Amino acid sequence: MKGSDKTKGSVFRHYQRFFTRWKDGRSFSKEKITVILSPHLDDVFLSLNEHISSGALGKNIVCINFFTSSDSQVDTKTALSFASVSRVTKMRSAEELGFADYLSRKGVNYIPLFLGMQDAALSGYYKFIATTVMGKMPKLPLVKTLLTKTQETRIEKEYERLQIQEMAKTLLARFGKNVDKVLIPMGVGEHIDHILVSKLATKLTGKGRVGVYCDIPYAYYSGFKTAAQLHMHVPKGFDSASVKKFDAKERIGLFKKLYPSQYDKGADNAIEAVAKMPGEVIFWRNR
Numbered sequence: 001m002k003g004s005d006k007t008k009g010s011v012f013r014h015y016q017r018f019f020t021r022w023k024d025g026r027s028f029s030k031e032k033i034t035v036i037l038s039p040h041l042d043d044v045f046l047s048l049n050e051h052i053s054s055g056a057l058g059k060n061i062v063c064i065n066f067f068t069s070s071d072s073q074v075d076t077k078t079a080l081s082f083a084s085v086s087r088v089t090k091m092r093s094a095e096e097l098g099f100a101d102y103l104s105r106k107g108v109n110y111i112p113l114f115l116g117m118q119d120a121a122l123s124g125y126y127k128f129i130a131t132t133v134m135g136k137m138p139k140l141p142l143v144k145t146l147l148t149k150t151q152e153t154r155i156e157k158e159y160e161r162l163q164i165q166e167m168a169k170t171l172l173a174r175f176g177k178n179v180d181k182v183l184i185p186m187g188v189g190e191h192i193d194h195i196l197v198s199k200l201a202t203k204l205t206g207k208g209r210v211g212v213y214c215d216i217p218y219a220y221y222s223g224f225k226t227a228a229q230l231h232m233h234v235p236k237g238f239d240s241a242s243v244k245k246f247d248a249k250e251r252i253g254l255f256k257k258l259y260p261s262q263y264d265k266g267a268d269n270a271i272e273a274v275a276k277m278p279g280e281v282i283f284w285r286n287r
C-alpha cells in the first residue's frame with residue numbers, strides 16, 4: 001500500500017469509531033453535572049470535600065478554578081519571577097489533579113479547569129496586608145455587609161476589569177443543559193479573589209440550581225461559628241441549607257497529602273474549629 005493510502009486507511013479507522021457512536025446514538029448529553037466555581041486550587045477540597053466525596057452533589061463535577069497562576073506556597077520565597085510562578089503553578093495544578101484521582105476512587109468524576117488568571121498574591125494583595133499589619137493603614141473588613149463605598153467601588157472595578165462574569169457565563173454555556181447545579185463561594189473573609197468570585201451568586205440566572213458555599217478556613221478567621229451567622233452574610237433568597245460535618249483529623253491528613261504545597265500546621269486549628277461548628281455549609285437559592 002502506498003504511503004498516502006496508508007494514511008487514508010488510518011484516518012478512516014480513526015473516524016470509524018465516531019461513526020459507530022453516532023449510529024448507536026451514544027451521548028452524554030443527558031447526564032447531569034455540577035459546576036463549582038473556585039477561586040484557588042485547594043478551596044473546593046477544603047470547603048466541600050464531604051459534600052463531593054459523599055455523592056451529595058452528584059457523580060459528575062466540573063470545577064472552574066479562576067486564579068491559578070500563583071507563586072503561593074507555604075515556603076514562598078521573597079524573590080518573584082515568571083520562573084517561580086511557572087514552577088508553583090505547575091505544582092499546584094498537579095495537586096488539584098491528585099484530588100481528582102482521589103475522588104475517582106470515591107466514584108466521583110471530577111474535571112478541574114484552570115483559567116490561569118493571576119492570583120492576588122502576584123499584585124498588591126500582600127502589600128495591602130503588610131501595611132495593615134504594620135499599622136500604616138486601618139484594617140479594611142471585606143465581609144460583604146461591612147464593605148465601605150470605596151471598597152465596593154474598588155472591587156466592582158476589578159470584577160469588571162477581569163471580566164469574571166463573562167468568563168463564567170461563557171464556560172457554563174458550553175455545558176448547556178447538562179448543568180444541574182452551580183456552586184459559588186460565599187466570599188467571607190478578606191481575600192479579594194474570593195470576594196470577586198462570590199459576586200457571581202447574584203449574577204447567574206437560568207443555570208440550574210445555584211448555591212453558595214462557606215469558604216473554609218476563612219469562615220473561622222472571620223469569626224463565623226454557626227450556620228445562622230453565615231446565613232446573615234449571603235445574598236437574599238439563599239435560604240435552604242445543606243450542612244455536613246466532617247472529621248477534622250481526616251481532613252487535615254488529606255490536606256497534607258493532597259496539597260503539600262499549601263499545608264502548614266497553622267491551618268489545623270481552623271479546620272478543627274470549623275469541623276465542630278458549623279461544618280461544611282451550602283445555602284441554596286430558593287426555587
